[in-house]
Amino acid sequence: MSDDARTYDAGRIHVIEGLEAIRKRPGMYVGSTSQRGLHQMVYEALSPAVHGVLKRGAGSVDVTLTSDGGVRVADDGPGVPFESAGDTAAPGLEARLTRVYAGWELGGSRVVRLDLFGVGLSTVNALSSRLTAEVRREGVREIQEYARGVALAPPLPAGPATGSGTTLAFWPDAGLFETTECSYDVLAERFRDLAFLNRGLRMTLTDERPPGGAGTERFEGGVRDFVACLETDAGNAPVHPDILSFEVEDPRMAGSVEVALRWSDSGEQVVRSFANSRRTHEGGEHVEGFRAGLAAALTAYARERRLLTAADPDLAADRVGEGLTAVLSVKLDRPEFHGATRTLLAGAEVRSCVEEAVRVRVGAWLERHPEQASAVVHRIVGGAGRG
Incomplete structure (x- = not known):
């Protein structure tokens, strides 16, 4: 038996928690570090947006593949506050972005589940080199920025808001994924399915990437x-x-x-x-x-x-x-x-x-x-x- 084996004790155990664990083993949380895992990141961001607008009976979710390699998911739901309103309320957006398993409503809600293992928005935040969250609620617009899962500052007012909703823009970390380029066709097929399966849900997918982009498609129906x-x-x-x-x-x-x-x-x-x-x-x-x-x-x-x-x-x-x-x-x-x-x-x-x-x-x-x-x-x- 080696000396290392004889001296193994609790001091050699390294505990990895929270977003650090997600970044350490990204494939465990989005299924892969290939393009398939990249698409799963989009679905993780999409789940709460779709669920939010459907709770209102109808609404829109717009996804944009931006020219600088990012993904923007915007909805016209009620707008998720950054902080929860009281002990009985669902976790606020900041908690959902920084705490594993925070934010899902359980029991009787028939949640549209696009996430892989229920970890949710914290996965998107942890696996992005940067992320910007914007909330439009009660006539006010607030913004908070993150880098590799860490908030750079508290949520800050950014002027008046027209309407309501939540927008997440994120840039997948190139150091964690084999590619950071999503497939327009794969996402379009999935979004089409979602719109067909949920009457009242309107979805758009816009590609702004060069050269020229693929334009915009809209999906709705039954x-x-x-x-x-x-x-x-x-x-x-x-x-x-x-x-x-x-x-x-x-x-x-x-x-x-x-x-x-x-x-x-x-x-x-x-x-x-x-x-x-x-x-x-x-x-x-x-x-x-x-x-x-x-x-x-x-x-x-x-x-x-x-x-x-x-x-x-x-x-x-x-x-x-x-x-x-x-x-x-x-x-x-x-x-x-x-x-x-x-x-x-x-x-x-x-x-x-x-x-x-x-x-x-x-x-x-x-x-x-x-x-x-x-x-x-x-x-x-x-x-x-x-x-």
Whole structure:
């Protein structure tokens, strides 16, 4: 045994806390020091902005990739005060920027979660070479500047304010990331998804970087628009004119499910699933419930119309999914996931509630629209579905 091993004691333990820990291991907090981690920084800054405007029912969030390599996230929400107003209030903006895990509202809020591990704005501040925070509230504008997570001065008045909102401008630390250049296309796709999934949310993405920049795109709409956009991207021709859509609130899963779907002439299926506006790439219980409910509704309709005989098996989920374009979004008070990355949704009650909602609503749509139902069911039962 070496002398070093024999003399190991508490004096050799180095405790790293707060923002120092984030800067020491940035990949642990944003997933990577590559461009993927850089984009995650943008999402971390975006989460509270989106949540703030949606609490008001509607609003705008504008993201700008600035010509000097920075990112600016501005919202027209109520404006987050730098200091909390009383012991029971949520932490103020300064606390959110300097304290790990500060600022998230828990329980019943159905927060739009774009952050990776719940660390929030402190991650953005810690991993930026500089950051400027601006608050417009009650007719006053205040500004505070930071360098590598450390405040350079207290918040300072900067004149009168028109309207309200919060703006964060930050410059990712080039010493911590492999690149500090965001991908316009990657961010645009994510922002488009957010606007589609949250009615009333308007988002813009502006690129001011040389040469010339890519201009500005605006995103807004709903899940029906989302399905139409996915169909256009894939070049699919719809089998029926209407996009079926519905939203159901269910206290048994402490949340809601929203669905939009339509079948096309393609043999491929495109199903995008989300939980609290986060893409669930691996699927989960909500997806299983959706597929089961869809198969049950179509099987019941086909048997009632004698398109399936008593000897025919029920329609399987993969069979009814051929040519399907669908968006499935659940918003839950207490979402549960398998794994830390939250891309596989858990919860048996979510599955049963989604399955019931889909079975009942799709079944009712088939009954109310016999011509469109006939086109869908005949395609599945008698045509492409049989392979």
